[in-house]
Amino acid sequence: MTQAPDTRTLADVDEQELLDTVLPRFAASDDVLIGPGDDTALLRVRSGASLATTDTMVLGRDWLDEWSDGADVGHKLVVQNVADIAAMGGRCTGLLVTLVADEGTRLQWVADFTTGVAAAARDAGTVVVGGDLSSAPAGTRMVSITAFGELDHVEPVLRSGARPGDVLAVHGTLGRAAAGLLLLQRGTVETNTNLVQAQRRPSTAYEQGPAAARAGATAMLDISDGLLRDGGRIARASGVRLDIDPAALAGDIQALTAAVGAADAETCVLTGGEEHSLLATFPSGTLPSGWRVIGVVTAGSGITVGGQEHVRVGWDHFGSAKTD
Amino acid sequence: MTQAPDTRTLADVDEQELLDTVLPRFAASDDVLIGPGDDTALLRVRSGASLATTDTMVLGRDWLDEWSDGADVGHKLVVQNVADIAAMGGRCTGLLVTLVADEGTRLQWVADFTTGVAAAARDAGTVVVGGDLSSAPAGTRMVSITAFGELDHVEPVLRSGARPGDVLAVHGTLGRAAAGLLLLQRGTVETNTNLVQAQRRPSTAYEQGPAAARAGATAMLDISDGLLRDGGRIARASGVRLDIDPAALAGDIQALTAAVGAADAETCVLTGGEEHSLLATFPSGTLPSGWRVIGVVTAGSGITVGGQEHVRVGWDHFGSAKTD
Structure with a gap:
């Protein structure tokens, strides 16, 4: 007997059920002093400064459901944010994840997206420290990440330092x-x-x-x-x-x-x-x-x-x- | 002679013109080591830990253009994020701002939104350190802020510490x-x-x-x-x-x-x-x-x-x- 696919949409669940779908998929970290669930996260910053960047993906512009599943979208969103941290010479220390979705969105898509984010975060040696869930008018789905990072005993590598002869x-x-x-x-x-x-x-x-x-x-x-x-x-x-x-x-x-x-x-x-x-x-x-x-x-x-x-x-x- | 209103939309400008509309409205800060324009921002963190929170507003759900102008939306978005920092006992140290908008969005709305964000940030003693601009399918407009903060010689105030007798x-x-x-x-x-x-x-x-x-x-x-x-x-x-x-x-x-x-x-x-x-x-x-x-x-x-x-x-x- 195979399990029936979960056909519920966001219209079928309340906020707590949605959080119960999302939060257990995220790992913990010693550097996350306060994780999801309070007003803000609190993230240890050892080096005295924090790198921060944000990047967004919009359904119909940055992906099509026909071509990418929820896990693909979550994976790509993590990579494009953590790559920005790496491109400064940094190491990613945490992610805030935002999902804005209309109530016709399948709960399974949200679960897949979350799984993709969590797996890609693990690949990047980082964790999800919090985020935001928001409903949206019909047809709108958008995901966004803010990534934090630190520089370990290196200066940030800007775009502006290239010199003739390099x-x-x-x-x-x-x-x-x-x-x-x-x-x-x-x-x-x-x-x-x-x-x-x-x-x-x-x-x-x-x-x-x-x-x-x-x-x-x-x-x-x-x-x-x-x-x-x-x-x-x-x-x-x-x-x-x-x-x-x-x-x-x-x-x-x-x-x-x-x-x-x-x-x-x-x-x-x-x-x-x-x-x-x-x-x-x-x-x-x-x-x-x-x-x-x-x-x-x-x-x-x-x-x-x-x-x-x-x-x-x-x-x-x-x-x-x-x-x- | 009065100046004609700016009737251009995002379809009429390129990314650089859009950035030129947005960036000059944001102030600088000594604690922003790297501001907008590179892969990431770099923000000084004096206390060894950073508060971080994110909140999003979606057109048609969180505001209607008939009732709130761009500056109102920018103002409210800052307040709801910085209030989360304050509610932990913290002081806001920087904001990342995301705008996702279809190309029919008026450039004037973007200018007003940015002005509202900048003014509300100033009221909160903080600055914009970076963000993301993204296009969207027709009818979609969404704004999001990630706020950073620090605790100045206080412990974070969680939701979980209330005790009988308080x-x-x-x-x-x-x-x-x-x-x-x-x-x-x-x-x-x-x-x-x-x-x-x-x-x-x-x-x-x-x-x-x-x-x-x-x-x-x-x-x-x-x-x-x-x-x-x-x-x-x-x-x-x-x-x-x-x-x-x-x-x-x-x-x-x-x-x-x-x-x-x-x-x-x-x-x-x-x-x-x-x-x-x-x-x-x-x-x-x-x-x-x-x-x-x-x-x-x-x-x-x-x-x-x-x-x-x-x-x-x-x-x-x-x-x-x-x-x-």
């Missing part, structure tokens, strides 16, 4: 999440489930953020809106030019060509968002293990590929397509 | 925000603009949170869902009964009777939410200045009025009416 380096993949999105849009998911998984559940080597900071990274961020756009942010904040070496990306493009074709593979690698790999600049000769050089920092402004301005196809292209 | 006390008004909402619903706003203002722009004497903590408050929260419901939360968390003295509320009810009638006045005082006055329990004889006793803590469970269980008319009554 190298531009990446840790992790390029373009895979965008290629997975293309497969979902084309309805050819079966051609490469790994790429679709990269879209649904991106990953960041969080520990590489502090490692890069210790190695002397001069600027860093995670790739959320595409290599060209995010690299352009470092260039603008630092008052320098970034020049990407096309040869350094040949392997990334090649790896996607069978799945999406050569032209789209290049577009994904240069402009694909939601990858959450770390992008940083380092003084020449100081690259930490696992990072690879993809370009150089020079005097000037903007971002170029092989010395040429690239016809920018930004992440908005895919972003708007997702909701059309 | 007194129940309130600082500030009761039922005024709910009465203002009733006037808006009835379309009789002109009868009492002060009450409508209490609905649009509630206020909390934030400094009374730390003052209550120093005076030995045993439990505390702010009244966001009504005296009976929020008092019930203290009773449940502390394992005690709260008994409210009806005579202590006579003045609060009398003050609303002319505007909404005697029966609704009582309902507003006992069950009206969004008031954000502070409610706390104190050992007998330790009441700080400005607080007034409205009941006692006894052995038992639940909340009573004059020893009787009250027919609970919860905040949901008004809350759902708002969106009908």
